[in-house]
Amino acid sequence: MFFVIERWESVALRPSQLGPEYLASVEALLRQQVEGKCLQSVGYVVCVIRVLQHLPGRIQDSTGLVVVAAKYQAIVFKPFKEEVLDAVITDVNKLGLFAQCGPLKVFVSRASLPPTYTFQEEDAMPSFSDGSLALRSGGEIRLKLLGVRFEASQIFAVATTNGDYLGPIEPRETSAA
Template sequence: MFFVIERWESVALRPAQLGPQYLASVEALLRQQVEGKCLQSVGYVVCVIRVLQNLPGRIQDSTGLVVVAAKYQAIVFKPFKEEVLDAVITDVNKLGLFAQCGPLKVFVSRASLPASYTFQEDDAMPSFSDGSLALRTGGEIRLKLLGVRFEASQIFAVATTNADYLGPLEPRDAVAP
């Protein structure tokens, strides 16, 4: 899910950045420092909405940098166990499939697919198929997260499609008349 959070972060400015563009420099460095990062307690920071408050800077001994504490508001993506998501399949092999849902990388093992799906090792594009629908690279799938792991810059999850209303999503080729 997506959330809006407020958080404090310290930003280190060079003396050359202390001129008339001071506030813009703080915001630019803050965005560079936190956007696209994965924080264990917060989730994946999608973007900084705005800087709410800056405390007066302090000169750091031995470096000459000015450290400014800034409070900001950001949009974060934090998936939870048991959450149902739609994802795009990025890779299929005999062990299972990998899918991507924004910054979240998901693995669905062969055992977590319905028993009716068998691995089809075509030379062009491997897939799992039950005869009518196929799970192949580029296709969309609805899955349920079983576990989520946060790392420094990425989020990984393990998921299943063994439940009602989960599995491949039918392609949206054309708009119905």
Template sequence: MFFHVKRLSKNLQIEPKYYGPSLAVVIKQRLQDEVENSCSERYGIVLKVFNIDVDNLEGKIMPTGMHPGGTAVFTVPYDAIVFKPFKGEVLNGVVKSSAAQGLFVQCGPLQVFIAKANLADDNNGLEWRGDNTPPCWMSRDERIVIGDKTHLRLRILGTRIQNDISQCSAVGTILDDYLGPID
């Protein structure tokens, strides 16, 4: 789920207009802008960078043909807090949208889709009630209601983590014991 990853590094290109007494501040800000809320197949979703070591940085000037004259590349070491979900992991989330095909649940920075087949079976008796206001999934005895803004506990069935955060997603289920709406 959440991990502290140590000793990562990122190459940052810094233009000459930023050279000067505030170079360390510029490098820290640029690193945070580029890395936080990004996604990596290896580490998952990067939530926060810290322990940015700018004290002993040495830049390497790039050839002028490829970049504006004087642009330097700095290799910046840092630590990060990441969120990487795994198959079988149980997460809590909030339903963002519900439809006859299933639910979209937001679990922190991760969006999880629960398909109809992983939402309703003969045991829990959930049915789609599109004619209700608002539309929702409801048990036959009307004791369980799952709609928008419902807090839900789910199990991850699979994940898709790619380099673009908008492409990071998962599929889940609530058909196991102790899963479903949280009161």
């Protein structure tokens, strides 16, 4: 799920960054500091929309850097337990499969696949197949999150495909008009 949040963050400017481009330096450092980071409380910061407010900077005694507190607005991605997502399969092995949904890495264990799917190791690309549809690297899958774990720079999840409307997403055929 995507959200728009407002949050305060402190950035440290070098004395050379003070001057006419002061506000641009604050925004650039803020973007560099938070974009692409995973914050436990808010999720994965996709991008900073804008800086809403900044307080006057304070000089750090020991370093000479100017520390500025800035309030910003950002788009964050925070997946929740029981959420249904579409993902791209990145790896398949006999224990299950791994999929990617944006910054979220998902593992679907073999036990969380429908019982009709069996592991096909002898193919050129390993896959789980039920005879008509196959789950292999590069394919799309709809899954339901069972648990989500946040780490310093990544989000991991465990998911299942047991349920209505879950499983492989068949490629759509484009009709030539």
